[in-house]
Amino acid sequence: MSPSCAATGTVDAVSTNEGLAQAASEVLERFAPAAGLSPRIDAFPREGNLAERLAEQPFLMAPMAGVSDAAYRLMARAGGAGLAYSEMVSVAGIHFGGDKTWELVYPRDPEPDVAVQLFGSKPDQFREATALVSERLGSRLALIDINMACPVPKVTRKGEGSALLDDAPLAARIVGACLAEASVPVTCKIRRSRRPGPEQAPEFARAMEAAGAAAIAVHGRCASQLYRGEADWGVVRRVVDAVGVPVIGSGDVLTPEAAARMRDETGACAVMVARGTYGNPWIFSNARRVAAGEEPVDPTLEERIAAFECHVRLLAATGAHLARARSLAGWYLKGLPHAAAWRNCAMACVTLDDFLALAGELRKLALASREGE
Numbered sequence: 001m002s003p004s005c006a007a008t009g010t011v012d013a014v015s016t017n018e019g020l021a022q023a024a025s026e027v028l029e030r031f032a033p034a035a036g037l038s039p040r041i042d043a044f045p046r047e048g049n050l051a052e053r054l055a056e057q058p059f060l061m062a063p064m065a066g067v068s069d070a071a072y073r074l075m076a077r078a079g080g081a082g083l084a085y086s087e088m089v090s091v092a093g094i095h096f097g098g099d100k101t102w103e104l105v106y107p108r109d110p111e112p113d114v115a116v117q118l119f120g121s122k123p124d125q126f127r128e129a130t131a132l133v134s135e136r137l138g139s140r141l142a143l144i145d146i147n148m149a150c151p152v153p154k155v156t157r158k159g160e161g162s163a164l165l166d167d168a169p170l171a172a173r174i175v176g177a178c179l180a181e182a183s184v185p186v187t188c189k190i191r192r193s194r195r196p197g198p199e200q201a202p203e204f205a206r207a208m209e210a211a212g213a214a215a216i217a218v219h220g221r222c223a224s225q226l227y228r229g230e231a232d233w234g235v236v237r238r239v240v241d242a243v244g245v246p247v248i249g250s251g252d253v254l255t256p257e258a259a260a261r262m263r264d265e266t267g268a269c270a271v272m273v274a275r276g277t278y279g280n281p282w283i284f285s286n287a288r289r290v291a292a293g294e295e296p297v298d299p300t301l302e303e304r305i306a307a308f309e310c311h312v313r314l315l316a317a318t319g320a321h322l323a324r325a326r327s328l329a330g331w332y333l334k335g336l337p338h339a340a341a342w343r344n345c346a347m348a349c350v351t352l353d354d355f356l357a358l359a360g361e362l363r364k365l366a367l368a369s370r371e372g373e
């Protein structure tokens with residue numbers, strides 16, 4: 001069957017979605033099981049020290065700006081992520097009190113808790129942001145992570161993100177400022193170094209541990225590499241050797257096997273999955289299976305289509321802009337017959353109805369291909 005686009009592409013997205021959107025908990029309850037996902041989400045463990053809690057739930061949804069919104073985090077956790085991070089949130093944005101900034105911070109029902117990642121360069125603003133986030137999220141705040149990894153020039157130019165790797169004393173003051181207001185663990189996410197050459201991560205991680213960081217997440221690339229080239233897991237191992245606090249590994253965890261292997265090869269307590277989650281919320285439960293010596297279970301075509309539908313409904317339920325569903329379509333439908341044409345159909349979708357009609361067409365395709373087997 002070849003694609004026939006059902007989208008009208010003309011109706012005002014927001015007004016149409018308001019009438020149709022269900023509560024996110026109802027969406028998960030009704031649509032997650034058909035996608036092979038859990039309709040219920042367990043809270044990140046609250047008992048024990050952070051190392052024990054991470055060891056219990058070692059597969060985490062990484063922070064991803066422009067991606068890890070509430071709907072994305074809900075899908076990841078329905079797929080078995082132990083915890084999911086917010087997109088990076090500007091402490092200056094919190095200082096100036098923008099609704100758009102707070103949108104990035106709030107967990108949405110039925111998300112039991114969230115790890116909030118902050119970025120900036122001013123210790124006072126980190127202190128204020130930590131106090132406000134702690135007050136507003138209460139027991140739904142699992143931890144505060146400080147971004148010391150972002151390579152984007154717009155960020156580093158202001159001394160934020162990975163620029164902090166070159167200023168350990170300031171980074172340590174930022175950790176201290178967060179600790180002054182936090183009742184949850186404060187962690188740091190770093191990279192190997194800002195640029196190729198001497199590796200900064202182990203010594204820098206030691207300095208953050210001395211400042212009070214409860215864990216260090218390490219992305220094994222230089223900031224100047226952005227996301228290109230191979231991540232060096234050796235850096236993760238060397239940070240594990242350098243500090244006593246738990247280490248969370250990141251970089252090229254694109255399969256369940258890689259997630260399990262990273263822990264084995266580096267000694268990291270936990271692993272962040274970033275691009276490996278694109279169209280694949282099952283990666284978390286599969287990583288657990290692989291870690292337990294079992295075979296991963298690939299989703300069927302029907303489950304992938306059901307996951308796409310569930311995700312789109314969650315976007316609507318959480319008030320997100322449905323344009324995000326267009327890139328989701330590309331990710332969930334990868335490898336499908338006529339995938340490029342289906343992606344084009346998704347590009348023409350505007351309203352929730354449009355995307356649901358597309359999912360309906362895809363279900364017919366799945367049925368036809370099963371009957372043709």
Ligand SMILES: Cc1cc2nc3c(=O)[nH]c(=O)nc-3n(C[C@H](O)[C@H](O)[C@H](O)COP(=O)(O)O)c2cc1C
Pocket residue numbers: 062063064065066067087088117147149150189219227231250251252253254272273274275276
């Ligand atoms: C689109 C995108 C957005 C990202 N945004 C953030 C962010 O806001 N904060 C952060 O610490 N890392 C961010 N990262 C980095 C990821 O968390 C992760 O460390 C990195 O992608 C390496 O993992 P991977 O190779 O498995 O994708 C982002 C990565 C991508 C691809």
